[in-house]
Amino acid sequence: MSTTEQSESQPSPTTATAANPTPTTAPARFWDRQRRLGVGVVLIGLIATVVFGPLAPSKTARFTLSEDAAGAALSINGQLGTILFGLVAVVAGGVLLAGLARRFQTTVLSLGILGFVLSFLCWQVAGKFLPLVDTASGTLQLAVPLVLGALAGVLGERSGVVNVAIEGQFLMGAFGAALVGTMATSVWLGLFSAAIGGVLIAAILAVLAIRYLVDQVVVGIVLNLLALGMTGFLYERLMQTDAQSYNQPPRMPEWRIPGLADIPVVGPVLFDTNLLVWLALILVFVIHFALTRTRWGLRTRAVGEHPTAADTVGIRVRGLRYLNVLLGGVIAGAGGAYFTLVATGSFNKNMTAGAGFIALAALIFGRWTPFGALGAALFFGFAQKLATYLSVAGSSVPSQFLNMLPYLATIIAVAGLVGRVRAPAADGQPYIKS
Amino acid sequence: MTTDEPAGTPREPADEPAAEPAAAISLQDKPAAPTAGEKPDNGDSFMSVFLRNLWSANTVTVTVLSVLLAMVIGAILIIVSDPAVLDTFSYLTARPGDALNASWTVVSNAYADLFKGAIIDPAAVTAWANGTGTWRQVVFPISETLTYAAPLVFTGLSVALAFRGGLFNIGGQGQAVVGTICAALAGFLLPLPPVIHLIAALAAGLLGGALWGFVPGILKARTGAHEVIVTIMLNYTANLFLSWLILQKGIQQSGRSDAISEPVDSSAQLPAVGGEVRVNLGIVLAVLVTAAVAWLLNRSAFGFELRAVGANPPAARTAGISVARTYTLLMVTAGGLAGLGGATQVLGTAHALTTQVAGNIGFDGLLVALLGRNRPWGTLAAAILFGALRAGGNRMQSFSSISLELVTVLQALIVIFIAAPALVKAIFHLRAARSARLGASMAKGW
Numbered sequence: 001m002s003t004t005e006q007s008e009s010q011p012s013p014t015t016a017t018a019a020n021p022t023p024t025t026a027p028a029r030f031w032d033r034q035r036r037l038g039v040g041v042v043l044i045g046l047i048a049t050v051v052f053g054p055l056a057p058s059k060t061a062r063f064t065l066s067e068d069a070a071g072a073a074l075s076i077n078g079q080l081g082t083i084l085f086g087l088v089a090v091v092a093g094g095v096l097l098a099g100l101a102r103r104f105q106t107t108v109l110s111l112g113i114l115g116f117v118l119s120f121l122c123w124q125v126a127g128k129f130l131p132l133v134d135t136a137s138g139t140l141q142l143a144v145p146l147v148l149g150a151l152a153g154v155l156g157e158r159s160g161v162v163n164v165a166i167e168g169q170f171l172m173g174a175f176g177a178a179l180v181g182t183m184a185t186s187v188w189l190g191l192f193s194a195a196i197g198g199v200l201i202a203a204i205l206a207v208l209a210i211r212y213l214v215d216q217v218v219v220g221i222v223l224n225l226l227a228l229g230m231t232g233f234l235y236e237r238l239m240q241t242d243a244q245s246y247n248q249p250p251r252m253p254e255w256r257i258p259g260l261a262d263i264p265v266v267g268p269v270l271f272d273t274n275l276l277v278w279l280a281l282i283l284v285f286v287i288h289f290a291l292t293r294t295r296w297g298l299r300t301r302a303v304g305e306h307p308t309a310a311d312t313v314g315i316r317v318r319g320l321r322y323l324n325v326l327l328g329g330v331i332a333g334a335g336g337a338y339f340t341l342v343a344t345g346s347f348n349k350n351m352t353a354g355a356g357f358i359a360l361a362a363l364i365f366g367r368w369t370p371f372g373a374l375g376a377a378l379f380f381g382f383a384q385k386l387a388t389y390l391s392v393a394g395s396s397v398p399s400q401f402l403n404m405l406p407y408l409a410t411i412i413a414v415a416g417l418v419g420r421v422r423a424p425a426a427d428g429q430p431y432i433k434s
Numbered sequence: 435m436t437t438d439e440p441a442g443t444p445r446e447p448a449d450e451p452a453a454e455p456a457a458a459i460s461l462q463d464k465p466a467a468p469t470a471g472e473k474p475d476n477g478d479s480f481m482s483v484f485l486r487n488l489w490s491a492n493t494v495t496v497t498v499l500s501v502l503l504a505m506v507i508g509a510i511l512i513i514v515s516d517p518a519v520l521d522t523f524s525y526l527t528a529r530p531g532d533a534l535n536a537s538w539t540v541v542s543n544a545y546a547d548l549f550k551g552a553i554i555d556p557a558a559v560t561a562w563a564n565g566t567g568t569w570r571q572v573v574f575p576i577s578e579t580l581t582y583a584a585p586l587v588f589t590g591l592s593v594a595l596a597f598r599g600g601l602f603n604i605g606g607q608g609q610a611v612v613g614t615i616c617a618a619l620a621g622f623l624l625p626l627p628p629v630i631h632l633i634a635a636l637a638a639g640l641l642g643g644a645l646w647g648f649v650p651g652i653l654k655a656r657t658g659a660h661e662v663i664v665t666i667m668l669n670y671t672a673n674l675f676l677s678w679l680i681l682q683k684g685i686q687q688s689g690r691s692d693a694i695s696e697p698v699d700s701s702a703q704l705p706a707v708g709g710e711v712r713v714n715l716g717i718v719l720a721v722l723v724t725a726a727v728a729w730l731l732n733r734s735a736f737g738f739e740l741r742a743v744g745a746n747p748p749a750a751r752t753a754g755i756s757v758a759r760t761y762t763l764l765m766v767t768a769g770g771l772a773g774l775g776g777a778t779q780v781l782g783t784a785h786a787l788t789t790q791v792a793g794n795i796g797f798d799g800l801l802v803a804l805l806g807r808n809r810p811w812g813t814l815a816a817a818i819l820f821g822a823l824r825a826g827g828n829r830m831q832s833f834s835s836i837s838l839e840l841v842t843v844l845q846a847l848i849v850i851f852i853a854a855p856a857l858v859k860a861i862f863h864l865r866a867a868r869s870a871r872l873g874a875s876m877a878k879g880w
Contacts, residue, residue: 219853
């Protein structure tokens with residue numbers, strides 16, 4: 001069953017090209033991936049130029065470096081900027097389409113997408129101002145739990161255990177942090193118990209998936225519901241009746257690194273913030289390094305791609321999987337602590353509201369790599385931040401559609417419309433020693 | 435807490451891999467005859483065979499024990515979250531009777547309310563016999579159970595059908611949400627005469643769900659995109675779309691500033707018994723659709739194809755079945771079923787769109803399908819059990835002040851135990867079943 005399924009989900013290249021819904025139906029050889037991308041980028045560029053351009057009011061769009069409307073700012077005429085950046089996207093798409101710059105495909109593609117985003121921003125900000133520092137900082141803050149959740153997923157899935165229970169680990173982490181943090185009046189004990197909460201869910205996932213061979217997606221979904229019910233139940237029984245003694249954890253302190261925090265824009269965003277932000281960023285580097293450069297990383301990847309081969313050379317497949325899933329639980333639990341100890345300061349029923357699934361999307365969109373996950377999380381965080389900015393600014397673009405962006409981007413990525421994401425080969429398959 | 439137990443219990447290492455990899459989906463759809471399936475050989479009496487099989491890991495025993503285990507864990511949760519009862523535990527060694535009595539009272543009251551709210555309340559029956567109550571009060575619990583069960587039957591069937599074809603439809607939630615949207619829009623925008631209006635609204639819900647199921651189906655068939663990822667993402671997309679749509683002019687109820695739509699016309703609502711008895715035509719529809727799905731699965735050509743594809747896609751392809759076409763059609767059908775579930779919800783009980791109109795029926799449908807072992811009639815029974823838990827949970831919340839969330843915990847626990855029969859087997863030292871059909875795991879990744 002498992003092997004057949006795998007070959008099913010990875011069809012041969014011929015079917016993939018024939019099936020790719022490209023805007024044109026020319027011979028497959030000419031319309032390779034780069035040209036198809038080119039068509040897409042030209043199209044979004046044209047949309048930016050032709051649709052956004054006339055809609056944009058001819059007022060000044062100010063991207064301020066300080067918090068208020070005054071002070072230093074990058075200014076541009078809204079309509080001019082919209083059309084200009086739209087044209088940048090069109091040109092980038094044209095370069096891809098013409099088959100030039102094959103070696104710099106990623107750069108040109110990023111340039112095209114960046115042009116589109118900037119064009120959109122010029123349209124929306126025209127006549128108003130967008131505080132850059134606040135936007136960057138908000139993006140990073142929103143991305144922190146996503147990064148941690150996605151890293152938990154990276155650990156599990158690179159060793160072959162699908163983790164759909166990130167949402168449940170977030171919830172348990174957030175709940176544990178609020179409960180213990182309040183009872184012990186200590187942020188650090190709260191953070192510690194958040195990790196314990198995450199590990200709890202991870203342990204059930206690991207035992208059921210690795211030892212009892214239950215379908216990992218099923219376990220993940222059910223564990224999400226279990227965590228939702230469990231935290232909701234205890235919230236209503238304990239926290240709602242006596243919030244004072246159960247649901248008022250101390251907030252995580254913001255630390256300012258003298259010197260570095262004075263750097264414009266980057267300083268206040270990166271060096272005047274809380275521990276979890278640094279933890280998330282450092283973990284990205286650590287896990288990337290560990291996965292690619294250490295013995296543990298090599299073994300993890302081997303177990304995730306070909307457990308039988310790994311077992312043959314003496315790697316303990318199940319043991320490594322247990323270790324990685326539990327480590328992931330620690331990280332996702334800490335990510336859950338972000339919601340109570342940093343973002344809001346109290347626990348609420350179902351407060352993560354699907355953030356665990358956005359983290360899952362970041363994991364997949366980031367192609368199961370730490371830096372990919374970081375990039376995807378920042379992109380999703382930016383979309384969320386922009387959505388709140390636009391709804392506050394009274395934009396004509398509904399914030400809900402911007403919030404759909406992470407999900408739609410992930411669908412496009414897995415469908416192979418833009419590039420192709422591939423899961424570790426043994427992801428989700430229990431290992432049965434024969 | 436009980437989840438740690440198997441680690442401590444002794445178990446034979448040999449039996450564990452043997453019980454598990456049993457084919458999850460077999461082409462045979464005979465329910466594993468739980469007790470009387472085996473002929474009493476070598477002169478054993480019927481009773482001894484019955485008793486021996488009773489304590490083996492067959493479907494019925496595992497299900498009953500799973501429910502029991504979940505209730506036990508639920509009871510522990512009730513006790514540890516009750517400060518008054520916990521206080522009596524502080525002097526447990528001095529007067530153990532106090533702690534036990536207090537625990538017993540709070541737990542038994544809670545579960546008694548669960549029963550009274552779900553099945554029948556003896557007080558209401560006596561009141562009716564004495565002439566002080568009405569028959570409506572007597573059937574009220576059953577009515578609530580069936581009301582909550584109806585949408586779950588549809589979403590459960592949606593998941594179960596997809597499972598049998600080897601697809602994991604996590605998108606029941608999104609498909610149900612789109613179903614509610616389409617059904618409600620047809621319900622208050624189309625000016626149609628009574629019966630036709632209802633049919634049109636149901637059809638709209640069906641089509642909406644089918645459309646939302648078509649996307650992962652076609653992507654799976656054409657590009658190999660894993661349906662689990664696509665459907666998870668589509669769930670949230672549908673929710674966000676609903677929360678946008680509901681605030682638009684002409685959709686939002688006039689004179690309201692909160693997120694609620696115009697109410698569905700009475701001509702498009704599912705007719706209910708009336709009064710406090712909320713049960714409506716939805717449950718009848720659910721039974722009919724269950725029969726239809728059972729026929730589709732076991733008797734139709736498409737059902738044969740989808741079971742063949744579910745069992746072994748390459749073999750099915752070799753036999754001339756178009757796997758891509760089957761996947762697409764299967765997801766469309768599954769989506770349509772979930773969409774009908776959403777339509778039942780909005781036309782039967784909610785009557786207007788809110789952001790939470792579909793509740794959790796999609797994800798609950800997943801649990802229902804697992805509990806029903808992906809068989810149509812099993813799914814119906816599981817949905818009724820879940821409906822009963824939900825209806826009883828309401829009463830438990832208002833009478834024993836025990837949060838409704840306990841029901842979610844119970845439901846999740848039941849399904850965890852069902853999904854891991856080896857766990858239940860280890861806890862209770864059950865014998866291996868003769869018919870090893872309990873390996874409910876599909877064991878595949880993405």
